[in-house]
Amino acid sequence: MAMSKSRRFSLYYFSSPQSFYPLAGALQPWFAALAVLLCAVGLYIGFFVAPTDATQGEVYRIIFIHVAASWMSMFLYLVMGFWSGVGLVLNTRLSSMVATALAPTGALFTFLALWTGSFWGKPTWGTWWAWDARMTSELILLFLYIGFMALQSAIDDQRRADKAGAVLALVGTINIPIIYFSVKWWSTLHQGASVSLTSAPTMAKTMLLGMLIMALGFWMYSIAATLARVRCVILERERHTDWVEAEIGRQTT
Amino acid sequence: MNWGSWQNFVAMGGYGFYVWGAYVVTLIALVAEIVGLIMRRRGVIERLAKYYAARRRNNESEA
Numbered sequence: 001m002a003m004s005k006s007r008r009f010s011l012y013y014f015s016s017p018q019s020f021y022p023l024a025g026a027l028q029p030w031f032a033a034l035a036v037l038l039c040a041v042g043l044y045i046g047f048f049v050a051p052t053d054a055t056q057g058e059v060y061r062i063i064f065i066h067v068a069a070s071w072m073s074m075f076l077y078l079v080m081g082f083w084s085g086v087g088l089v090l091n092t093r094l095s096s097m098v099a100t101a102l103a104p105t106g107a108l109f110t111f112l113a114l115w116t117g118s119f120w121g122k123p124t125w126g127t128w129w130a131w132d133a134r135m136t137s138e139l140i141l142l143f144l145y146i147g148f149m150a151l152q153s154a155i156d157d158q159r160r161a162d163k164a165g166a167v168l169a170l171v172g173t174i175n176i177p178i179i180y181f182s183v184k185w186w187s188t189l190h191q192g193a194s195v196s197l198t199s200a201p202t203m204a205k206t207m208l209l210g211m212l213i214m215a216l217g218f219w220m221y222s223i224a225a226t227l228a229r230v231r232c233v234i235l236e237r238e239r240h241t242d243w244v245e246a247e248i249g250r251q252t253t
Numbered sequence: 254m255n256w257g258s259w260q261n262f263v264a265m266g267g268y269g270f271y272v273w274g275a276y277v278v279t280l281i282a283l284v285a286e287i288v289g290l291i292m293r294r295r296g297v298i299e300r301l302a303k304y305y306a307a308r309r310r311n312n313e314s315e316a
Binding site: 047048052057058059061062065066069104105108111112115116119120122123221225228229231232235236239244245248249251252 | 256265268272275276278279286290293297302304305
């Protein structure tokens with residue numbers, strides 16, 4: 001495989017898996033460290049600074065992971081849809097690899113959003129689950145992630161797998177505004193947003209701060225996990241190149 | 254927020270099962286993903302090392 005030797009530094013430079021692999025490896029520990037730091041601060045605020053909720057008591061403290069996980073579940077899907085679209089239009093291999101690497105972490109946060117929501121719903125609403133619009137659309141999100149992963153792994157031809165996955169990811173993005181606005185559009189058991197872009201948040205400042213820091217922590221965690229996974233994906237998919245063979249040689253000796 | 258005692262902290266005002274049920278599973282899930290990623294990287298390196306070794310043996314026997 002002929003590799004261009006004259007590599008000009010540009011945005012396109014890092015769109016090649018060979019250049020992105022070491023960059024991802026260099027950045028990954030920093031994002032991991034940020035994630036640990038932010039989650040530690042967020043949990044400290046969540047459990048030791050934020051006051052007891054006047055109506056819900058201590059059970060509201062699930063909010064610090066529930067909202068953070070829910071935001072990440074939707075955000076990661078949008079990022080996955082974006083890179084899928086880029087891969088589909090520009091035919092850049094790295095974009096598809098990033099989309100592939102995002103899916104398991106997105107699915108994990110979707111599961112956690114549902115799980116923590118369930119553990120919050122039981123004591124406050126008296127039920128683990130209801131087929132209301134918010135919860136149902138979030139469950140569909142989980143199926144979209146799982147469908148994306150299943151579809152990609154079911155097709156042997158990598159380019160076809162990427163294309164099929166990208167179409168599914170893009171079509172599925174319609175579900176994100178549905179999840180987000182479901183509490184406005186339909187009457188749901190799930191409460192409306194306590195934090196929105198258009199109005200002042202309806203919660204204590206320290207609660208809000210803990211929640212935002214946890215969300216940042218989960219965001220940094222997602223970046224770290226995705227970078228670690230995309231490095232594995234790059235090695236697997238680029239195994240026919242000389243540079244991967246050299247890299248494996250370095251890792252095993 | 255001052256919990257006073259370790260017992261109070263664990264009890265979470267009577268909601269301990271729900272709060273810790275949410276947090277512990279989140280922790281387990283994230284740790285499982287991290288361990289999975291470490292194992293995946295090891296697996297990929299091991300598998301590819303074998304693959305290249307086999308390819309080199311093939312090339313030598315053909316030559």
